[in-house]
Amino acid sequence: MSQSRKKSAAPRKIPQDLLDALLNNPYEGLILVDAQGIIRHMSSANEGIYPFTPQESVGRHIHDVSPKSRMDRTIRTGKAEIGRSMILDDKTRVVARFPLSKDGKVIGAAGKLLFMDPGKMKELYERITHLERRLEKYEDELAQIYRTNYSLDSILGDSPDIIQAKRLAEQAAGADSPVLIMGESGTGKELFAHAIHGLSQRGSGALVKVNCAAIPGELLEAELFGYEEGAFTGARKKGKAGKFELAHGGTIFLDEIGDMPLPMQIKILRVLQEREVERVGSNRPKKVDFRLICATNRDLPKLMRQGLFRQDLYYRINVMTLKLPPLRDCRDDIFPLFQHFSRILGREKTPPKILPGVKEILEKYSWPGNVRELRNVTERALIVCRDNTVSPADLPDLSQQEVLPQVIEEKASLKALMDQAEKKIIEQALVQASSRAEAARNLGIHRTGLYQKMKKHGIE
Numbered sequence: 001m002s003q004s005r006k007k008s009a010a011p012r013k014i015p016q017d018l019l020d021a022l023l024n025n026p027y028e029g030l031i032l033v034d035a036q037g038i039i040r041h042m043s044s045a046n047e048g049i050y051p052f053t054p055q056e057s058v059g060r061h062i063h064d065v066s067p068k069s070r071m072d073r074t075i076r077t078g079k080a081e082i083g084r085s086m087i088l089d090d091k092t093r094v095v096a097r098f099p100l101s102k103d104g105k106v107i108g109a110a111g112k113l114l115f116m117d118p119g120k121m122k123e124l125y126e127r128i129t130h131l132e133r134r135l136e137k138y139e140d141e142l143a144q145i146y147r148t149n150y151s152l153d154s155i156l157g158d159s160p161d162i163i164q165a166k167r168l169a170e171q172a173a174g175a176d177s178p179v180l181i182m183g184e185s186g187t188g189k190e191l192f193a194h195a196i197h198g199l200s201q202r203g204s205g206a207l208v209k210v211n212c213a214a215i216p217g218e219l220l221e222a223e224l225f226g227y228e229e230g231a232f233t234g235a236r237k238k239g240k241a242g243k244f245e246l247a248h249g250g251t252i253f254l255d256e257i258g259d260m261p262l263p264m265q266i267k268i269l270r271v272l273q274e275r276e277v278e279r280v281g282s283n284r285p286k287k288v289d290f291r292l293i294c295a296t297n298r299d300l301p302k303l304m305r306q307g308l309f310r311q312d313l314y315y316r317i318n319v320m321t322l323k324l325p326p327l328r329d330c331r332d333d334i335f336p337l338f339q340h341f342s343r344i345l346g347r348e349k350t351p352p353k354i355l356p357g358v359k360e361i362l363e364k365y366s367w368p369g370n371v372r373e374l375r376n377v378t379e380r381a382l383i384v385c386r387d388n389t390v391s392p393a394d395l396p397d398l399s400q401q402e403v404l405p406q407v408i409e410e411k412a413s414l415k416a417l418m419d420q421a422e423k424k425i426i427e428q429a430l431v432q433a434s435s436r437a438e439a440a441r442n443l444g445i446h447r448t449g450l451y452q453k454m455k456k457h458g459i460e
């Protein structure tokens with residue numbers, strides 16, 4: 001460290017010239033009175049505001065200089081008044097008054113004109129009002145998007161199970177209790193969560209989603225509850241709000257709750273009971289007001305029997321239950337869904353023509369990736385089809401059960417057969433998952449491993 005930066009060993013007293021400069025700075029009008037209300041200092045910026053000059057004012061009682069002053073009240077009550085307006089010199093001024101204490105005893109008070117020019121305050125006020133109006137407009141627009149995009153009307157299907165789930169979702173929207181949505185991957189659990197939130201009284205609030213399976217256990221706590229500054233190495237400078245805090249006034253959607261590690265389950269249970277969260281590294285609990293929606297594709301009762309899911313948490317989250325059927329159990333919905341996705345995903349103005357044979361192939365398939373897979377298959381067919389006409393040839397090979405028998409019939413080396421099978425399995429996993437990360441997870445391999453294999457097989 002250079003000599004000039006070395007910490008001075010001088011006494012810790014503030015130099016008098018610095019204090020004088022502060023007390024007489026031209027940016028604020030400052031008055032100091034003692035416990036009897038006698039003015040002991042009036043800064044030069046007050047010149048022209050009172051009937052006396054700053055020099056003449058010192059030694060007089062505050063009421064002799066400013067009859068309407070409330071500084072005597074500040075001394076009596078010991079309470080600060082910040083941001084009050086006051087007419088001085090025929091102008092509205094914004095003032096702050098606060099007591100000055102020593103050893104717990106009020107020894108005087110300070111009065112400050114915060115803005116010599118109240119025009120600045122007006123400018124600030126107008127900016128805030130303008131921002132508030134814009135915020136309101138965006139909130140309205142957001143609520144509108146939720147209502148239209150995520151209403152129950154956007155959930156298609158006439159099978160009795162879907163109709164029943166929609167009926168229950170409507171009831172759940174009217175209540176504020178926890179909802180558990182169960183169903184295989186791609187059956188529309190998130191879609192239902194959006195619809196329930198959008199229709200509920202919290203619809204204009206946030207819907208905060210947490211994918212419990214995608215966040216490593218050791219990061220989940222910080223993600224859900226937030227952390228204070230310096231809570232751990234790598235923590236953000238100013239700390240971070242957790243998902244529960246962000247969902248205040250809205251809904252928190254815990255997706256894949258069945259994958260939540262046991263120690264976190266206890267913490268979630270506590271939040272549900274006490275309705276308050278404590279950031280990591282803090283011991284100040286904060287009240288949070290949220291509605292809980294959970295989803296899982298795991299068999300929670302089975303997980304409970306295996307000791308992997310807490311029973312008390314299960315009963316807490318399972319107040320209303322929606323069971324979404326797999327697509328293979330709703331055969332009659334498959335083709336209407338395909339037509340719907342063709343209409344909304346098609347690039348032409350007119351909906352694509354669908355040739356005979358397509359319906360039969362779609363209905364025969366077992367759709368392990370459910371509606372998501374059907375949507376992806378439709379999207380792909382629309383890209384490869386010609387003249388806005390979808391033919392059976394535009395569909396991928398949907399005989400997935402025959403992936404292995406098919407390749408084994410061919411005469412090739414084991415390595416080549418295994419390569420072919422790997423390519424098919426990867427293609428299928430990509431169609432069934434909503435993202436490459438999810439496909440990698442489903443295949444039980446790392447994302448970079450999946451990218452390497454995609455490159456190897458020339459998969460886009």
Ligand SMILES: Nc1ncnc2c1ncn2[C@@H]1O[C@H](COP(=O)(O)OP(=O)(O)OP(=O)(O)O)[C@@H](O)[C@H]1O
Binds near residue numbers: 156186434
């Ligand atoms: N009944 C339905 N009507 C229209 N679209 C649907 C329906 N069900 C699902 N979808 C569509 O399928 C896709 C997958 O749905 P969603 O993400 O809600 O499934 P999920 O059950 O939450 O899946 P995961 O468990 O993998 O997270 C979305 O594009 C969604 O819009």
